[in-house]
């Protein structure tokens with residue numbers, strides 16, 4: 001039997017401060033908790049910029065965030081009155097571990113397997129000898145006392161009506177057709193080695209346009225310059241990167257029939273809104289646990305002896321050639337996008 005408070009349902013706090021993909025990958029656990037404990041209080045704690053990822057999640061009672069300048073001690077004091085019966089540390093960072101100390105009680109955690117991941121990088125193996133579940137399923141380790149298991153469904157990124165209206169208005173102003181007729185491209189990535197070459201993105205955008213597709217180029221403000229370069233090559237493309245928040249970007253993706261992306265948070269946003277994904281994986285591998293989860297997708301990757309070369313991507317290819325992504329051609333990506341997106 002799961003632990004409950006006397007005469008009451010569990011009061012559960014999930015902690016994951018960042019980043020986009022990691023937060024969205026907690027949603028299968030959130031869904032399972034709600035279905036198993038319909039009367040529970042379930043709150044999520046994250047950083048303020050990421051709250052839009054969970055704000056409309058129907059399974060949560062509240063999405064909490066540290067206030068600007070708030071200390072961890074003050075945050076812990078603010079959380080204390082809720083008297084959570086279960087506190088799930090889904091981050092395993094210095095900050096979340098410090099919060100555990102400041103908010104003592106029944107905490108569950110999960111194994112991030114940093115040493116094992118480092119060993120894969122060192123030995124250039126792309127799988128663990130005994131296998132390992134993907135990250136969304138590893139999060140369930142933190143909820144061991146709550147009798148939940150993965151339901152086989154994808155992450156959820158719930159969208160507000162306002163975000164959907166914003167995306168619809170943008171696409172209508174760009175002359176984009178109704179329905180899911182647009183292809184999304186996400187050329188950005190935080191680390192350079194995870195980025196498919198810009199000239200390949202430009203070729204892809206141009207070819208998609210010539211073949212009669214409409215294209216929307218998405219990403220965050222930090223991706224806007226590269227995205228603008230891609231959008232400029234085709235009259236069929238429109239630039240959205242840097243113009244929308246997380247909810248608006250999710251709503252745009254929901255209107256697209258397929259997204260092409262690297263190993264990024266945008267990729268997980270698309271799976272969260274039900275849009276198929278063509279994912280380009282270079283220096284990172286499936287065993288790390290971040291492939292598109294339980295969603296329609298095609299992962300393009302190369303079987304190279306130098307993969308994986310880093311745990312999260314890096315500033316430059318250590319070998320100088322970047323063959324892990326350079327040998328994935330625009331023609332291959334076009335075929336995958338056309339096939340997965342249908343028409």
Ligand code: SF4
Nearest residue numbers: 306309317322323324
């Ligand atoms: S080509 Fe090999 S070494 Fe270079 S970034 Fe890709 S995986 Fe790393």
